Amino acid sequence: MENKKTYYGCFMKIVDNPAMVLLAKNAGINLLFYDMEHGMFDFNEIHTMSLMAKSNNVDLFVRAPECTKGYISRILDAGASAVMVPMVETVEQAKNLVKWSKYPPTGIRGYAGGANTFYAPSGNHEENMKIINSNILTIAQIETCKGLENAREIISLDGIDAIIVGPADLSISLGIPDNKDEQKIIQEISKIQSLCMEYNKYFGIIGKISLLEKFSNYIQIMVSAIDINCITESLKNYKKEYERIERKKM
Structure with a gap:
């Protein structure tokens, strides 16, 4: 994976303020991963955030709610750097993901300028399609037994650039939710990692730091921070400090 970028990500569920791009940039976070499957975002918000991200060298990935042309192509038209479909279980689903996320000759994505071309002048279609195809990441999320x-x-399919594991849903699918059998989860994720290495694909995990560390020999997309958790943990820490100050009064 020489010359492949390493992504330090924050998963976004509720924060839609464009200032988040600047906060991430200043903290050294180079990826904001917006969740349209479970998060509260629409296409207009993705469009605004993607333009802000492009202007500040922060990548913006989006998880689509389902594997349909209406979501996949529009997410990329809104300017996202990557699109991910959850619970990819079959090669047919993966082929549809490629078909709707890549321009010809790899896929059949319809062409339109806009946020995806950073509102460059119209024309130059062939070159734009070539550049965009080579720059965006088409990501399949494997998180079920059937996907395994x-x-x-x-993973071997041409046009699938990256695989991201969803440990929570994978553990549920395996019948061992809540980390009841950590070694089993690690074993199954290791199989995916090995295939990504074999086919020279990006490998990533959305999960706890302790889990990411176990795959540090080969991982390019690391997503452990979640906006909800970051806010919650910060508030908890401040509450502890307030209580500490309050106790001094006694």
């Missing part, structure tokens, strides 16, 4: 069974077919 078909992992080789999915």
Whole structure:
């Protein structure tokens, strides 16, 4: 994976203020990952955030709620650097993801200028399509038993650039939710990591730091921070400090 970028990410569920891009940039976070599956975002917000991100050298990834042309192509038209589909389980689903996220000749994504070309002048379609195809990441999220069974077919598919594991749903699918069998989870994730190494694809995890560390020999997309958790933990820490000050009065 020489010359491949390493992404330090924050998963976004509720914060839609463009200032978040500047906060991330100043903190050295180079990826904001917006969740349209479970998060509260619409296309207009993704468009605004993507333009802010492009202007500040922060990448913006988006998880689509489902594997449909209406979501995949529009997310990328809104300017996202990458699109991810959750619970990819079959090579047919992966092929549809590629088909709707890549311009010809790799896929059949329809062409339109806009945020995806940073509102450059119209024309130059062939070159724009070539540049965009090579720059965006098409990501399949594997997080079910069926996805594991078909992992080789999915990961080896031309046009799939990256695989991200969802440990929570994967553990639920395996019948061991709440980290009841950590070694089993690690074993299954290791299989995906090995396939990504074999086919020279990006490998990532959305999960706890302790889990990311176990795959430090080969991981390019690291997402552990979540906006809700960051806010909650910060508030808890301040509450402890307030209580500490209050006790001094006694």
